[in-house]
Amino acid sequence: MLRKADNSAVAFVIGALVLFFIGGILTTVVPPLVDASWSKPFENSDPTKGPTGKLKPYTELELQGRAIYVREGCWYCHTQQTRTILADTKRSGWRGVDSPVSTPDEFVYDNPHMFGTKRTGPDLSRVGGKYDEQWHVTHFRNPADLVPGSIMPPFPWIAADPAESKALVAYLQTLGRAKDWRPDGDFEK
Amino acid sequence: MAERTTLADAGEIPVTSTAKYTESVHEDATARAFILSSIGYFFIVGIVALLVAAKFLWPSFLGTIPMLTYGRLRPLHVNGMLFGWLLAADMGLMYYVVPRLCGVKLWSEKFGLATAALWNVIILGAVVSLLMGWNQGFEYGELPFVLDVAVVVAWIMFGTNMFMTVATRKYQQMYVTLWYMMGTVLWTAFVYLTGNFAALLVTGVNQANLNWMYVHNAVGLIFTPIGLAIAYYFIPKTANTPLHSHKLSMVGFWSLAFVYVWTGAHHMLHGPISQWLQTIAIVFSVMLLIPVWAAVYNFFATMRGQWHQMRDNVPIKFLISGVVFYLLTCFQGPMHSLRSVNAIVSKTDWIPGHAHMAVLGAFSFFAIAGCYYVVPRMFKRELYSDALANWSFWLFLIGGLGFFVTLWLGGFWQGWQWNNPSIPFIDTVVNLQPVWLVRFFSGVLMFGGIAAFAYNILATAIGAGGEKATDGAAVAA
Numbered sequence: 001m002l003r004k005a006d007n008s009a010v011a012f013v014i015g016a017l018v019l020f021f022i023g024g025i026l027t028t029v030v031p032p033l034v035d036a037s038w039s040k041p042f043e044n045s046d047p048t049k050g051p052t053g054k055l056k057p058y059t060e061l062e063l064q065g066r067a068i069y070v071r072e073g074c075w076y077c078h079t080q081q082t083r084t085i086l087a088d089t090k091r092s093g094w095r096g097v098d099s100p101v102s103t104p105d106e107f108v109y110d111n112p113h114m115f116g117t118k119r120t121g122p123d124l125s126r127v128g129g130k131y132d133e134q135w136h137v138t139h140f141r142n143p144a145d146l147v148p149g150s151i152m153p154p155f156p157w158i159a160a161d162p163a164e165s166k167a168l169v170a171y172l173q174t175l176g177r178a179k180d181w182r183p184d185g186d187f188e189k
Numbered sequence: 190m191a192e193r194t195t196l197a198d199a200g201e202i203p204v205t206s207t208a209k210y211t212e213s214v215h216e217d218a219t220a221r222a223f224i225l226s227s228i229g230y231f232f233i234v235g236i237v238a239l240l241v242a243a244k245f246l247w248p249s250f251l252g253t254i255p256m257l258t259y260g261r262l263r264p265l266h267v268n269g270m271l272f273g274w275l276l277a278a279d280m281g282l283m284y285y286v287v288p289r290l291c292g293v294k295l296w297s298e299k300f301g302l303a304t305a306a307l308w309n310v311i312i313l314g315a316v317v318s319l320l321m322g323w324n325q326g327f328e329y330g331e332l333p334f335v336l337d338v339a340v341v342v343a344w345i346m347f348g349t350n351m352f353m354t355v356a357t358r359k360y361q362q363m364y365v366t367l368w369y370m371m372g373t374v375l376w377t378a379f380v381y382l383t384g385n386f387a388a389l390l391v392t393g394v395n396q397a398n399l400n401w402m403y404v405h406n407a408v409g410l411i412f413t414p415i416g417l418a419i420a421y422y423f424i425p426k427t428a429n430t431p432l433h434s435h436k437l438s439m440v441g442f443w444s445l446a447f448v449y450v451w452t453g454a455h456h457m458l459h460g461p462i463s464q465w466l467q468t469i470a471i472v473f474s475v476m477l478l479i480p481v482w483a484a485v486y487n488f489f490a491t492m493r494g495q496w497h498q499m500r501d502n503v504p505i506k507f508l509i510s511g512v513v514f515y516l517l518t519c520f521q522g523p524m525h526s527l528r529s530v531n532a533i534v535s536k537t538d539w540i541p542g543h544a545h546m547a548v549l550g551a552f553s554f555f556a557i558a559g560c561y562y563v564v565p566r567m568f569k570r571e572l573y574s575d576a577l578a579n580w581s582f583w584l585f586l587i588g589g590l591g592f593f594v595t596l597w598l599g600g601f602w603q604g605w606q607w608n609n610p611s612i613p614f615i616d617t618v619v620n621l622q623p624v625w626l627v628r629f630f631s632g633v634l635m636f637g638g639i640a641a642f643a644y645n646i647l648a649t650a651i652g653a654g655g656e657k658a659t660d661g662a663a664v665a666a
Contacts, residue, residue, distance in 0.1 A: 006362070006363075006439070007361050007362050007363060009352075009355055009356065009363065009371070012363070012368060012371060013371070013375065015443070015446070016371070016372050016375055016376070016446050017375060019443070019446040019447040020375070020376055020379065020410075020446060020450055022447070023447065023448075023449075023450035023451040023473070024379065024383075024402070024450045026451070026469075027398075027402065027450065027451050027453060027454065027466065027469065027470075028383065028387075028398060028399055028402050028453075031395075031398060031463060031466050032391070032395045032398075034463075035463045035466075038393065038394045038395045038463075039393070039395065070324055070325075070326040071260075071322035071323075071324060072255075072258065072260040072261075072322065073258075073259070073260025073261060073263060073264060073322075073324065074260060075326065076259070076260055076263050076264070077259075077260075079536055081457075081460045081461055083459035083460050083535075084459045085459050085532050085608070086608075086610075087607055087608040087609065087610045088459075090610035091607070091610055091614065101461070102460070102461040103461050104393065104394035104461045104462060104463075106461070107392075107393035107394055107397075107461065108392060108393045109392060109393070110392055110393045110396075111392040111393075111396065112325060112326030112327055112396065113326075113392070113393055113394070113396045113397040113400065114326070115397050115457065115460065115461075116536075117328060117456060117536065117540070118536055118540065118541070119536035119537070119607075120245075120618075121618075122614045142249075143248075144248070147615055148615075149615050149616075149618060149619040150248070150615060150618065151244075151245060151248040151618060152248065153244065153248050153249065153252045153258050153259050153260075154248075154249055154252050154253065155258070156253060157255055
């Protein structure tokens with residue numbers, strides 16, 4: 001029986017696909033059905049349950065900025081996830097306040113997702129509101145001017161194009177802002 | 190001894206035979222087209238790889254031209270190496286191997302040549318669109334939608350040719366290479382559709398989950414099975430010795446078929462994705478040791494009594510080093526997926542070290558060995574230079590080891606620094622400069638290996654060494 005199946009291409013195809021689909025379906029189709037936070041936008045008004053706030057859809061301008069972020073491959077070096085690691089919450093924090101960890105419901109409007117796999121530059125999941133527009137545009141022109149030692153490449157064509165730099169900064173300022181985690185609301189524009 | 194009969198290919202001449210190469214009944218037109226073009230991309234994309242490595246040291250180098258910034262060249266490097274070189278070379282080797290294992294001619298050489306032409310159009314389209322920044326924003330899934338569709342068409346054409354050849358086979362028993370090849374064709378179809386089509390329909394974490402399922406299985410269910418198909422054919426073939434165990438190869442195959450697909454979420458450990466899914470991914474990642482060790486044991490046991498061939502048989506050198514790198518990279522993988530280790534190495538430079546050992550150290554080494562074996566036979570003349578082939582091996586090995594080892598050490602150190610928040614982030618960047626310097630020069634060595642390999646193959650293909658050898662007995666490689 002086994003030897004016969006071993007010589008049969010049809011038995012092979014069926015076996016290979018059945019084994020593949022067991023794992024495939026249980027890890028891709030089932031999880032979003034089980035875990036509602038994957039598709040329900042973040043909203044919390046009860047401070048006892050953690051940071052309050054509401055995830056808003058991107059505006060047209062922010063989407064334009066996001067497209068630039070995708071086009072230039074910013075996501076190859078910058079992750080967007082504050083992981084459940086103490087150091088991540090410290091590094092994503094600001095002025096002594098630790099950042100909350102990223103949760104699936106903060107990313108419902110992200111398409112394509114920008115979680116990233118490689119952290120050559122700092123994580124950007126909570127960068128929104130940390131630096132003002134002037135800082136960002138100067139930084140795009142030549143990052144090492146503001147951060148000595150930085151190996152981020154210069155993007156002079158973005159800095160020189162007011163429409164592009166405005167859109168990109170508008171997008172960056174949204175990052176991590178769904179959760180209202182900074183005590184005095186000291187966000188830059 | 191069943192294995193020995195399965196390797197007695199129709200029209201194929203054993204390495205030690207004194208018969209003439211010209212006796213082969215196979216046309217190999219498709220295999221030639223795929224293999225030669227893939228080696229061309231290996232060389233060109235190798236230059237891109239050096240530019241990318243250089244930008245870590247001199248960030249403004251070529252930096253004022255949008256097309257040549259890091260963010261555009263990196264996806265060109267990754268896609269070019271994966272699809273332009275490795276997958277195309279693997280497909281070319283399958284066009285050579287499968288008809289021989291089936292004892293028949295390839296189902297259709299014309300259809301195969303059309304597939305090769307379409308594949309080249311896709312790669313050229315990919316070069317243009319990635320340089321222009323037409324990037325979909327998914328890792329390994331950067332190519333625009335039109336090209337995704339073309340890839341699916343080309344893959345169906347490849348699969349049709351392969352399955353029709355298997356369906357018309359003369360040998361009833363299917364050698365393990367055929368199993369892995371067929372598995373690759375089937376799984377790749379679904380893995381690719383998940384990552385490039387289904388992922389477009391959803392957003393956020395759901396999309397990331399599909400993306401990682403694709404990214405992980407692009408390696409696990411495309412490059413791993415097709416790479417193992419090649420290793421299972423060429424290790425016994427180049428060493429001229431039977432495979433140790435058909436049964437053990439089946440254990441490896443079916444455990445790989447079951448285990449691999451579950452592990453995608455280990456790319457998001459500690460990240461914003463359900464904890465239970467992370468745990469499943471960890472458990473199955475550790476189980477990956479089963480298919481890996483089954484295959485590696487089989488390869489080593491096949492070499493029993495044949496180790497002296499490591500001295501002067503260049504394809505064997507590549508194959509056995511590839512097996513060692515495969516064993517190491519697939520030991521790292523399960524270890525990274527443990528939460529405590531992941532907290533240190535995830536997102537660091539360790540990961541490119543790990544990824545390069547899999548794709549370059551293991552699977553590209555297998556493909557290179559296959560090319561060195563089949564190209565002289567396809568063009569019916571001796572390899573241009575055995576000495577140059579040996580040089581290419583040592584350049585790849587030393588460059589590769591330099592690359593892997595420095596990135597592991599550097600990445601581990603980087604992870605420790607990140608986990609100490611009192612160190613400013615920029616200091617962790619500056620501290621890595623020496624690591625990136627060694628990486629760049631290791632890359633130069635590896636590029637030397639690519640150049641030696643490509644030149645040797647090209648010279649063999651055009652007959653630069655003259656027609657001195659149609660006599661198979663002279664060929665040791």
